[in-house]
Amino acid sequence: MDKIVILTGAGISAESGMGTFRDKDGLWTKVQLEDVATPEGFARNPQMVQDFYNLRRVGARAAKPNAAHTALARLQAHHTGDVIIVTQNVDSLHEAGGARDVIHMHGRLDGALCSGCGHRWAAPDEMTVDEACPGCGEPFGRPDVVWFGEMPYRMDEIYEHLGTTDLFVSIGTSGEVYPAASFVQEARVQGIRTLELNLEPSSGSAMFDESRLGPATEIVPAWVAEVLGEA
Ligand code: APR
Numbered sequence: 552m553d554k555i556v557i558l559t560g561a562g563i564s565a566e567s568g569m570g571t572f573r574d575k576d577g578l579w580t581k582v583q584l585e586d587v588a589t590p591e592g593f594a595r596n597p598q599m600v601q602d603f604y605n606l607r608r609v610g611a612r613a614a615k616p617n618a619a620h621t622a623l624a625r626l627q628a629h630h631t632g633d634v635i636i637v638t639q640n641v642d643s644l645h646e647a648g649g650a651r652d653v654i655h656m657h658g659r660l661d662g663a664l665c666s667g668c669g670h671r672w673a674a675p676d677e678m679t680v681d682e683a684c685p686g687c688g689e690p691f692g693r694p695d696v697v698w699f700g701e702m703p704y705r706m707d708e709i710y711e712h713l714g715t716t717d718l719f720v721s722i723g724t725s726g727e728v729y730p731a732a733s734f735v736q737e738a739r740v741q742g743i744r745t746l747e748l749n750l751e752p753s754s755g756s757a758m759f760d761e762s763r764l765g766p767a768t769e770i771v772p773a774w775v776a777e778v779l780g781e782a
Pocket residue numbers: 559560561562563565566571572573574577639640657722723724725726727728748749750751752753765766767768
């Protein structure tokens with residue numbers, strides 16, 4: 552009845568055509584994260600930030616889940632123990648691949664948030680700078696994504712899962728951004744087994760008991776088959 556907690560990053564969606572952030576042609580080589588992924592950037596130029604997320608939202612809606620997303624959904628459906636998926640990704644490809652109860656610690660592109668009253672609603676394809684909040688009516692609508700300097704979502708729940716799991720698996724993340732990058736240490740200090748599945752060694756590779764390298768669409772289904780006793 553092994554419980555498994557899985558953290559995913561942009562690498563799991565790379566083969567669905569979604570860009571990653573820090574690879575050679577990653578998103579942060581094209582736009583300054585300070586301009587589009589901070590509250591200060593949004594205050595400075597809300598139009599540019601809404602446009603940036605409108606573009607990413609449309610791209611994410613057109614993307615299809617890949618074999619890695621569907622393999623994790625299969626694991627959730629057939630593994631005897633709980634399988635908790637925590638993602639840093641703001642796309643909904645885990646859900647599109649059949650996964651459930653995914654914890655989006657950095658929010659979601661298909662969500663909108665009112666910076667005035669905190670109301671949340673389903674984001675339209677295109678959000679405007681004076682996007683009215685359906686809750687309070689004020690023009691304070693923003694993408695419901697977590698920007699640098701803001702608190703990621705559902706951290707208590709995540710640490711609760713990290714404290715009660717038998718295995719922690721990190722998939723497709725560079726391990727450059729905290730607090731997600733610290734989850735492996737969190738697991739290690741509690742004597743929990745750790746596994747990394749990534750295209751290349753991440754910043755935290757040395758901290759994992761095991762690190763398997765390769766494209767997610769190959770190494771994730773192979774690992775899931777192993778866990779389900781099919782390999
Ligand atoms: N299969 C597996 N891993 C891959 C693949 C692939 N096909 N392609 C790339 N990767 C790996 C890269 O080797 C890299 O380690 O995915 C990782 C992507 O790292 P980042 O681009 O830094 O993305 P991520 O770790 O998710 O970034 C974390 O930073 O900018 C913020 O909020 C943003 O959630 C994001 C956070």
